[in-house]
Amino acid sequence: xxxxxxxxxxxxxxxxSLRLSCTASGFTFSDYYMTWIRQAPGKGLEWVSYxxxxxxxxxxxxxxxxxxxxxxxxxxxxxxxxxxxLRAEDTAIYYCARDGMGATxxxxxxxxxxxxxxxxxxx
Amino acid sequence: xxALTQPASVSGSPGQSITLSCTGTSSDVGAYDSVSWYQQHPxxxxxxxxxxxSNRPSGISSRFSGSKYGNTASLTISGLxxxxxxxxxxxxYIRRSTLVVFGGGxxxxxx
Numbered sequence: 001x002x003x004x005x006x007x008x009x010x011x012x013x014x015x016x017s018l019r020l021s022c023t024a025s026g027f028t029f030s031d032y033y034m035t036w037i038r039q040a041p042g043k044g045l046e047w048v049s050y051x052x053x054x055x056x057x058x059x060x061x062x063x064x065x066x067x068x069x070x071x072x073x074x075x076x077x078x079x080x081x082x083x084x085x086l087r088a089e090d091t092a093i094y095y096c097a098r099d100g101m102g103a104t105x106x107x108x109x110x111x112x113x114x115x116x117x118x119x120x121x122x123x
Numbered sequence: 124x125x126a127l128t129q130p131a132s133v134s135g136s137p138g139q140s141i142t143l144s145c146t147g148t149s150s151d152v153g154a155y156d157s158v159s160w161y162q163q164h165p166x167x168x169x170x171x172x173x174x175x176x177s178n179r180p181s182g183i184s185s186r187f188s189g190s191k192y193g194n195t196a197s198l199t200i201s202g203l204x205x206x207x208x209x210x211x212x213x214x215x216y217i218r219r220s221t222l223v224v225f226g227g228g229x230x231x232x233x234x
Contacts, residue, residue, distance in 0.1 A: 035223075045161070045169065045212050047223035059222050095168055100180075108216020108223050109159035109174035116168055 002026040002112040004096045009117035016086050016121070022079040022096030022114055030054070030074040033099035033106055036081050038092035039116070048094070049081065053103025064090075086121045093118050126151065126224035127213055134232040135203045143229050145196040145213030151224060153194035157216035160189055160198045163228075164209045173198060200231075208233040 008020040020036070036048040049070040050059040058070055069082040079096055093116040101107030128146040135141040145152065145160075152158055156176045161169035171180050173189035176196065186201045196215075200207055213226040 044228045045214070045225040047214075047221070047225065050222060059220075061221055100171070100174060106216065106222065107174065108157045108214070109171060110161075110169075111171045111174070111180055113168040113170070 004114035006114045006117035009119045011120045017084045020081040024077045029077040031103045034079045037095045040092045091121045127226035129226035129229045132230045136234045139203045140201040143198045151215040151217045158196040161212045162209045
């Protein structure tokens, strides 16, 4: 079955950096758009970034544009998020998720999610 | 403030049917048949229960059904069960710079 496992979260000071990873199994990783979605403590969901199956198309929410960089390694079935210039408002659980449509077409719906990883930005 | 508007809380009794609403605008919910719904239990990841307004993924109970009229999407849960108590989020794929917007979520309480 589809499995997504995030890692790399933790406590970081404002202005610091962190790299999240998501390891996928149970499906052909390169056949799907992948995304990061976050959820601040006690709050709702916020879409963060998308990357096409081939890695050739990338999209970001305005709130993270210029600070976060999404990437993927299809050979190793891994998704990444490099987070720089972190702010207190970036504190959240970060979920790796699969777009349900496929590699070349965005569906805007997410049929598989990881368990989430907590990122805390605090001095 | 979330892009899509959902009531903060809804409650119902076992066996009842309840409907959760998700209100957007003519630029998001009203413009595309790309509304999806997620169920989230405390401490767990969200789970897709409806996509493209009214489609259910494999394995999702037929008690969950989605619809849309104008700028408002709805999720109806029939035959309410205790395990349906959770937070429910709607989202819309809007094909603009912010590709996906979510509602603020509705907490469903089963009395």
